[in-house]
Amino acid sequence: MIESVLVANRGEIARRILRAARAAGVRSVAVYSEADAGWPHAREADEAVLIGPAPARESYLNVERILDAARRTGAQAVHPGYGFLSENWRFAQACEEAGLVFVGPSWRVIQQMGDKVGARREMVRAGVPVVPGSDGPVASLDEARRLSAEVGYPVMLKAAAGGGGIGMVKVTDEAGLATAYATAERRAQAAFGSAALFVERYLTEPRHIEVQVFGDRGGQVVHLHERECSIQRRHQKLVEESPAARLSPALKERLTRAAVAGARAVGYVNAGTMEFIVQGDEFYFLEMNTRLQVEHPVTEEVTRLDIVRAQLQVASGEPLPWRQEEIVQRGAAIECRIYAEDPAKNFMPSPGTISRWAPPSGPGIRVDSGVAEGCQVSVHYDPLLAKLVAAGGTREEAIARMQAALESFVAEGLKTAIPFHLRVMASAAFREGRTHTQMVEQGAFNA
Amino acid sequence: MPEDVKAHITGVVFQITSKPGDSVAAGDPVIVLESMKMEIPVEAPRAGKVREIKVAEGQTVQEGDTVAILD
Numbered sequence: 001m002i003e004s005v006l007v008a009n010r011g012e013i014a015r016r017i018l019r020a021a022r023a024a025g026v027r028s029v030a031v032y033s034e035a036d037a038g039w040p041h042a043r044e045a046d047e048a049v050l051i052g053p054a055p056a057r058e059s060y061l062n063v064e065r066i067l068d069a070a071r072r073t074g075a076q077a078v079h080p081g082y083g084f085l086s087e088n089w090r091f092a093q094a095c096e097e098a099g100l101v102f103v104g105p106s107w108r109v110i111q112q113m114g115d116k117v118g119a120r121r122e123m124v125r126a127g128v129p130v131v132p133g134s135d136g137p138v139a140s141l142d143e144a145r146r147l148s149a150e151v152g153y154p155v156m157l158k159a160a161a162g163g164g165g166i167g168m169v170k171v172t173d174e175a176g177l178a179t180a181y182a183t184a185e186r187r188a189q190a191a192f193g194s195a196a197l198f199v200e201r202y203l204t205e206p207r208h209i210e211v212q213v214f215g216d217r218g219g220q221v222v223h224l225h226e227r228e229c230s231i232q233r234r235h236q237k238l239v240e241e242s243p244a245a246r247l248s249p250a251l252k253e254r255l256t257r258a259a260v261a262g263a264r265a266v267g268y269v270n271a272g273t274m275e276f277i278v279q280g281d282e283f284y285f286l287e288m289n290t291r292l293q294v295e296h297p298v299t300e301e302v303t304r305l306d307i308v309r310a311q312l313q314v315a316s317g318e319p320l321p322w323r324q325e326e327i328v329q330r331g332a333a334i335e336c337r338i339y340a341e342d343p344a345k346n347f348m349p350s351p352g353t354i355s356r357w358a359p360p361s362g363p364g365i366r367v368d369s370g371v372a373e374g375c376q377v378s379v380h381y382d383p384l385l386a387k388l389v390a391a392g393g394t395r396e397e398a399i400a401r402m403q404a405a406l407e408s409f410v411a412e413g414l415k416t417a418i419p420f421h422l423r424v425m426a427s428a429a430f431r432e433g434r435t436h437t438q439m440v441e442q443g444a445f446n447a
Numbered sequence: 448m449p450e451d452v453k454a455h456i457t458g459v460v461f462q463i464t465s466k467p468g469d470s471v472a473a474g475d476p477v478i479v480l481e482s483m484k485m486e487i488p489v490e491a492p493r494a495g496k497v498r499e500i501k502v503a504e505g506q507t508v509q510e511g512d513t514v515a516i517l518d
Contacts, residue, residue, distance in 0.1 A: 055459075234485075340483070341483075348455075348456050348487070349456055349457075349458070349482040349483035349485055349487075350456075351457050351482065351483065379457055379458050379459055379481070379482040379483055379507070380459075380483075381483065381484070382483060382484050383483040383484075
């Protein structure tokens, strides 16, 4: 096992990794910005290094300062967490060149899967289904017309250089294509400086289902079952669960098989997630997250396995601690992301100082929190305060425990997503497992 | 009648998208704030001409602060 690890992150995920390091007897080093002095993650490590001012590009996104902190503390490995530098292949490469163990896949795989067009082609080669559409930017309106007829309407025109849903135009039939094409080109040019477009089949009310995968250096790849994350807004997940409700065993089998095949095809090492969109009985590869996922606790709760500890073991060169047949999904677990956001104001950020903080506890309840009373939640970082996870023998039991936990959660001094989550848990759609990624925008859980 | 354009959230000025003398329509972004990894436009409450921009890029503004004045 590695002897020491620097955690290049903050908040709840930094604490999660610090806990795993402590449990494994690995010396830990935290880094923190001036805004985070005195925050829990900076206090709980064996050693903590101030790396710069509050803005992330001068601290948590600053490769040189993080590598310098690793050198000064003699850290042997770097765990990037999620967000920040976790999917930046240049950072992973810089760690390798500095002689540090990067807790994650090789920088080449991060680079390969970060290129969305390249990743799509790689998955097609591995036999993983992708959303029907163009294999690259379309050259003209005529080509878009031919492709749209081929994949079938409705289609979506997307900026080739874009992301995050910006500049996408939905086209319901061929009569509307020419106008939509001109609009999409104009938007793509304005937002990304390139008018190049893709054509893709538009999926109506799809589900988001992903598979946790894990590989080791010996070429072994396993899956840790699926998670459903269909409740999202602005492409950000709010509620996740495992297992996915009402997923047929046959479809689950195809999903996990495709996920393992895709990960194996790129020689994936360490923890990763294969994301799919599911419509009816069909599923399509969305992207691969080459890092630890925010929602990994729901998988840990249903498998009773420690994913972060296994990350440290595999990064140390050890084989995977489990064989596929030992990874069993028992009961159900749900996670609600407790964001500092105002659900009554369309999830606007709600920075502020936490005046009271008393997270719930009890059977089946787990809270991965990054904050404490008195913490000043600033505008500089992601608004995630904590993740509330409820597990139970059945999905109904997990929902009941989640409702009780949300009701008793005390978080004062700023607005949080808790009232939204209570409405989700009470809704018939969620209870019946009929959720899709467009529900929040459609106002399904409005007060 | 001049009218203040006020920030509706606390954030850091990410981009200034208009300048004095510009004509804006109601709902046009005057500046863009960044808060908790989100970019949030501060929109003109009505049509008018921008008289003054009161903030600079990188500056932190509080909810309710005046960021610009419309003529």
